[in-house]
Amino acid sequence: MTDNERSPLLGDRSQSSDQTNDDNGMSPKQYNLSRSIDPSSIALTGCANTACCHPGKWLHRFVILFLMCFLGFGSYFCYDNPAALQDDMKKDLRITTSQFMSFYSWYSWPNVILCFFGGFLLDSVFGIRLGTIIFASCVMLGQLVFALGAYLDALWLMQAGRFIFGTGGESLAVAQNAYAVNWFKGKELNMVFGLQLSFARVGSTVNMNVMGPVYDIVGNFFDKDGYQQLGIALFFASFTCFLSLCCASMLGYFDRRAKRILRTDESKTGEVIHLTDVKDFGLAFWMLCIICVAFYVSIFPFISLGVVFFESKYDFTKSQATAVNGIVYIISAVASPLLGFMVDRLGRNISFVIIGIIVTIAAHATLAFTFLNPFVGMSIMGVSYSLLASALWPTVAYVVAEHQLGTAYGIMQAIQNLGLAVISLVCGNLVDNHGYLILEVFFLAWLCVALVAAVILYLIDSARGLNLNLSARRRYELEEEIEREEKMKEERLGELRVPVDLLRPRSVFHFRNRYLSKVGVKLPEHYNVYTSALVRRSLLQ
Amino acid sequence: MSAGAITFTSQPLSAFAVIFTKLWDFNDPDDTGSLTNASNLTKYHMDSLTWNDFGKNMQMNTTSGVFSLLNHKGANNGSLVLWMRAYGSHARAEELPKLLHSPDSMEFSFKIDKFPGKYLASRFALEVTVLRFMEAAADMSIETHKNLDDEYTPGIFKATHYSTGEHNDAGYVAWKPVCYAGARHTLEEDRFTTTYGLRKDATPALPQASIAHAFFMTGMKPQTTSVNISFGMEGDGFYKASSYLDWNALVGIGQPPEDHLSTLVISVITAGVGLPAALFLFGGLAVGIKKLVRRQQTYPEID
Numbered sequence: 114m115t116d117n118e119r120s121p122l123l124g125d126r127s128q129s130s131d132q133t134n135d136d137n138g139m140s141p142k143q144y145n146l147s148r149s150i151d152p153s154s155i156a157l158t159g160c161a162n163t164a165c166c167h168p169g170k171w172l173h174r175f176v177i178l179f180l181m182c183f184l185g186f187g188s189y190f191c192y193d194n195p196a197a198l199q200d201d202m203k204k205d206l207r208i209t210t211s212q213f214m215s216f217y218s219w220y221s222w223p224n225v226i227l228c229f230f231g232g233f234l235l236d237s238v239f240g241i242r243l244g245t246i247i248f249a250s251c252v253m254l255g256q257l258v259f260a261l262g263a264y265l266d267a268l269w270l271m272q273a274g275r276f277i278f279g280t281g282g283e284s285l286a287v288a289q290n291a292y293a294v295n296w297f298k299g300k301e302l303n304m305v306f307g308l309q310l311s312f313a314r315v316g317s318t319v320n321m322n323v324m325g326p327v328y329d330i331v332g333n334f335f336d337k338d339g340y341q342q343l344g345i346a347l348f349f350a351s352f353t354c355f356l357s358l359c360c361a362s363m364l365g366y367f368d369r370r371a372k373r374i375l376r377t378d379e380s381k382t383g384e385v386i387h388l389t390d391v392k393d394f395g396l397a398f399w400m401l402c403i404i405c406v407a408f409y410v411s412i413f414p415f416i417s418l419g420v421v422f423f424e425s426k427y428d429f430t431k432s433q434a435t436a437v438n439g440i441v442y443i444i445s446a447v448a449s450p451l452l453g454f455m456v457d458r459l460g461r462n463i464s465f466v467i468i469g470i471i472v473t474i475a476a477h478a479t480l481a482f483t484f485l486n487p488f489v490g491m492s493i494m495g496v497s498y499s500l501l502a503s504a505l506w507p508t509v510a511y512v513v514a515e516h517q518l519g520t521a522y523g524i525m526q527a528i529q530n531l532g533l534a535v536i537s538l539v540c541g542n543l544v545d546n547h548g549y550l551i552l553e554v555f556f557l558a559w560l561c562v563a564l565v566a567a568v569i570l571y572l573i574d575s576a577r578g579l580n581l582n583l584s585a586r587r588r589y590e591l592e593e594e595i596e597r598e599e600k601m602k603e604e605r606l607g608e609l610r611v612p613v614d615l616l617r618p619r620s621v622f623h624f625r626n627r628y629l630s631k632v633g634v635k636l637p638e639h640y641n642v643y644t645s646a647l648v649r650r651s652l653l654q
Numbered sequence: 655m656s657a658g659a660i661t662f663t664s665q666p667l668s669a670f671a672v673i674f675t676k677l678w679d680f681n682d683p684d685d686t687g688s689l690t691n692a693s694n695l696t697k698y699h700m701d702s703l704t705w706n707d708f709g710k711n712m713q714m715n716t717t718s719g720v721f722s723l724l725n726h727k728g729a730n731n732g733s734l735v736l737w738m739r740a741y742g743s744h745a746r747a748e749e750l751p752k753l754l755h756s757p758d759s760m761e762f763s764f765k766i767d768k769f770p771g772k773y774l775a776s777r778f779a780l781e782v783t784v785l786r787f788m789e790a791a792a793d794m795s796i797e798t799h800k801n802l803d804d805e806y807t808p809g810i811f812k813a814t815h816y817s818t819g820e821h822n823d824a825g826y827v828a829w830k831p832v833c834y835a836g837a838r839h840t841l842e843e844d845r846f847t848t849t850y851g852l853r854k855d856a857t858p859a860l861p862q863a864s865i866a867h868a869f870f871m872t873g874m875k876p877q878t879t880s881v882n883i884s885f886g887m888e889g890d891g892f893y894k895a896s897s898y899l900d901w902n903a904l905v906g907i908g909q910p911p912e913d914h915l916s917t918l919v920i921s922v923i924t925a926g927v928g929l930p931a932a933l934f935l936f937g938g939l940a941v942g943i944k945k946l947v948r949r950q951q952t953y954p955e956i957d
Contacts, residue, residue, distance in 0.1 A: 204889060209841060425809045426802075484800055545841050548808035554919050561926035568930055572937040576944065 177296055177367060178305060180360045182312040184249070184289050187357030188282045189316035191256045192220065194350050196417045197324035197435055198343065200424065205340040206266060210418070211541030216259075217417050219272045220279035221534035228526040231284040232384030232519065235291060241381065242365035245288040249361035251281025253354035260351055264344025283526075285357075291382040292364060296371075307450040314446030316353075321439030324350065325431050384519040385622070391524065397512045397579060398521060400570040405505060405525050406532035407563035408470060411477065411556035412498055413533060414540040416441060422549050423487055437487050444495030445502075452496075453503040460585035462508045463571050469501030470564045474557060481553035511581050516622040657871035668788040669876070670818055670825030671866040672905050674700055674736065674764070676781040678882065681773035687887040689779050689850060696772050701861035703734070717742065723769075733769040738762035750839040751830045751902055752806035754913060759906025766885075766899040776893045779884035780901075782827065784816060785858065785866055785876040792819035794879045796852045798831075803913045807832060808841060814849055815910045816881060828910035829903035833885045835896040846887040847901065853880045 167173055195202060195216045203213055235244040255278025262270030289309060297305045328346040332338065335345055371377075416438060423434035456465055476494040479485055506522075513521040536559075543552045574581045580591065676699055680692035704724045712719035718739035722732045739762070741755040753761055766778055786794060796816045804811050810830050817826040829847075836843035858878035860867040870876045885899050886892065893899065904910065 421809070425804075426811045482802060484802065544808060546808065548804035548806070549811075550803050550805055550915075550919065554922050558922055558926050561930055564930040565933055568934050568937065572933075572941055575941045 173367075174296060177292075177364065178308065180364050180367075181289055181292050181296075181305075182309055183360045184245070184292075184357050184364065185286060185309065185313050186316040187249075187256075187351075187354035188252050188285050189313045190320045190353040191252070191259075191278065191350050192282065193317050193320050193416070194256075194259075194324060194347060196420060196438065197321050198328060198346070199418070199420045200431065201325075201328055201343060202263075203421075205343045206263070206268065206271075208268065209541070210421075210544040211538055212268060214414065214417065214537040214541030215272055216275045217414065218534045218537040219275040220282065221530040221537070223276060223280040224283045224530040225527050225534065227280060227284055228530065229386050229388070229523045231287040232382040233386065234284065235288055236381050236384075241288055241291055242368055245285065245292070245361045246358070246365055248281040248285040248288060249354070249358040251277055252285060253351060253358050255279070255281060256347070256351040256354045260344050260347035262344075263347050264341055266340040283530075285361075287382055287384075292368070295368075295381075303450075310449055311446045314442045314449075317442040318439040318446070320350075321435045321442070322432075325435055384523075385516070386520050386523050387517070388520065390517040390520040393517060394513060394521065394524075397570060397573055397581065398509070400566045400573070401505065401509055401512060402525050402528050403566040404466060404470075404563045404570070405529050407559045407566065408473070408501060408505075409529055410532050410536040411473070411559045411563075412441070412494070414537050415477075415552075415556060417537070418540060418544060418549075418552070426549065427484070427487055437491055440488065440491040441495040441498060444492055445499040448496050448499040449503060452500045456500075456503045456507070458585055460583050460588055462504045462511070463567065463574060463582040465500055465504035466508070467564070467567045467571065469497045469504060470560055470567055472497035473501070474560045474564070477553055477556050477560065481550060481557070508581060512579070657867060659868035660865060661869075661872060665874075666787070668823040669786070669869070669874070670788075670907070671785045671870065671876075672825075672827055673783045673785070673860065673864060673866055674780060675783045675861065675880065676700060677734070678779040678781065678884075679772050680777055680779060680884075682775045682777050682886075682892065685775065685888050685892075687777070687846070687884065687890075688848060689777075689882055689884040692777075694773055699861070701863055728770045730768060733767050735765040735767065736762060737765065746806065747902075750807060750834070750844075751810070751832055753828075753830070753902060753904050754806075754911040755904065756906065756908075756911055758908050759904045759911070761902060761904050763900060763902045765901075766893075768897045771893050771897075777884060777886045778893060778899060779882050781880055781882050782816070783855070783858065783860075783878060783880040784818060784825075784827065785860075785870055785878050786818040786825065787870065787874050787876045788819060788823060792821070792824070794818050794852065794877060796849060796881055798849075799912075801913055803915055803919075805916055805919070806913060809844075813910070813913075816852075817910065818877075820909075822908055824909070825905070825907050826910045827903055827905050829883075829901070833899055833901040835886075835890065835898055835900075837898065837900065839900070843896075845885060845890050845899075848884045848887075850882045850884070854878070855880055 195213060199213060202208065203210070235241050238244070239247055255274050255276070257274070258277055259271050259274030262268070262272075262274055293302065293305045293309060324346065327349055328342065331346045331349065332342045335342070337345060419438040420431070420434045423429045423437055424431065427434075429437065456462060459465075473494055476490045476497060479490040479493070480487055509521050509525065510518060540552060540555070543555055571582065573579065580588070583591065676697055678689065679696040679698070680689055681694040682688070682691065683693055684691060703726055706720075706722045706724050708719050708721055711722065716739065718737065720738075721736040723729060723734035724731055726733075738760055740760040742757050743755070744757070745755050747753050747755065747761060755761060764780060769778075771778070784794060794817070796814065799813045799815055801811055801813055807830050810832050813828060813830055815826055815828045817828075818824045831847045831849065832844050833847050834843045835845055855878040858876070860871065883901075885901060
């Protein structure tokens, strides 16, 4: 058990040492040779050779980056349309708060299943190019059906629209991530992920601030009222989804062209899901799941219901209320990369998780029990939310063996979506029947559950020595120490020519890599796919 | 009744009366919900309308009674109703807005049910006059109290107190700034009420046929103030959307009751804070002891 839990630290080196040791110098040399060609030095004819169109040159990749960022913009913009228009929706459609929250619930239901299949669908069934276009179309179709339902005052149609929207939304994020990993390498990747995150969050904030005025302008310009005004406003929101669809199509075209020119394979997400791995997950992993669910159900439904809360309690106008509501997103756009960097440098993930939860409790308590300007509470919440996301998702990699990471993340996301789907409805019900104070107390109760789980995780870590809460320096020292031990063992066993890790069980992933290297298949040089899955979740969740 | 028809043998220390003097029907073409922006106004003096016999409608077992409109031109019987009940105990009303009663208070409800509005964008407002006679002269005031507990009226964080002073002999009219456009008082039916500034009446014009007139106009110099309360808010479709309006308030002696956090809220918070703290404390102790014991049990170095 301890060995398994330590192996995530060693995963990288065991692969690379094997590749250089075992193959009698055959495939590694070939592999190195093909890697040493600089893509930008390939000569092309005509206008393809210009900086803008050559797949290897930075300007073209900059254009691709721009397209990639806008790919997710429509999805994030339209996800929070209900929150931005809450009081108009409730008035025009004459719905209760729990019916309003069903729009969010229906978004989450398909993702309970789809987060297991998203990677599989993109790799094996559709291919990433077609898959991205399909998911972007789902997003646009969903939003159009949602708008149509509003125009016709048909609640069931609107809920169906959100369901369709949900099938596309999360999987589009997986695709965006896969494109990023395949077009950008090494240090660039961090910047790319950071930029994608910023675009996503900017999309959410823009939605909060813009949809209210759009609704008013639609009312004046088309001289419509009530649900028809709402339907037209939502139809205009779907233009952002159309934009994302265009980006998806262009990305597909450029990706195919680039792979043809550079003679590489189609991009893959590389996520592997085996549900049977669940039996190997220890208590530490389940505690992380509980923290994940309990924390996110006290953030996202709150933002969904925030606008009317701020209008009722603090007498804000609609524009003030939507501005305050969007603060969490805009702060996390800036704070997430910074705090991610800090947690990377300092380590001590569990301590930061606990700090993040406690600060969120403080923020919710301020909003519940005082009349202090909610700007303060929401800003604090934005920071603590970013902190927790940066600290929580990497911890999974320390708790679970590397070949099981795909499954682990899939399960965590599935449980998170399930929690959101159910709790959104409960929250709507609470507001209708018991008011906002009880709602806040409900969120505080969930945060306390998260805190209890985090404390238990901390205690498990101390008691069993799982090394989850090491500072980054200590973790680095530990890695060095283990590497030194390995080297010493290798030297001692050197004459026997037995691979040093024969005595340790090796993963399917490891065997597959060795086979592929022997056969001469080129592996991408940054081939640690689990990093990409991890980064996507820690930044965009 | 003529002045002086009701007297006490000795001068009372304090007296306080609440009168619903006028019903306003105002036209709100700009849909602001505000009485001050009304373009047209019709005034109904409540005492000039015909009401049923209160004594006949009174119910002794529930200590409640009803004033109901009779035979007004163009309006049905019962299209204006003033219902009141003295609960006589500390209790909370069952129906929204779930006002908190005390033995010193009485709840009343003012209902407009298909009373004809004169204008296209008709809205209604009520004028409430409060008279006070007290030895200690303190100002009558109308205040909005913020309350962070909206357990009983979801979404409403304010209560309006129209009180005649600070001390125990004072009286009050207290209400939540909400009225309902449907009989069932569901959340979709709630509308805001707006309260306008307090107006001091130097020479109060009390209705002749009222107990207040009979009692107060005997040489006591009562202080009188009035306030208007309008019902409805921007975007609710005006009175004609449902032709129904319902407003509840409390009248009582002393200070208006404040809503406090329920025991559920307090217990959840205590559990929520206490449990992680206890876990951290005891868990930390257990782990620390375990480590200490383990350190003592390691074998001594051989070399």
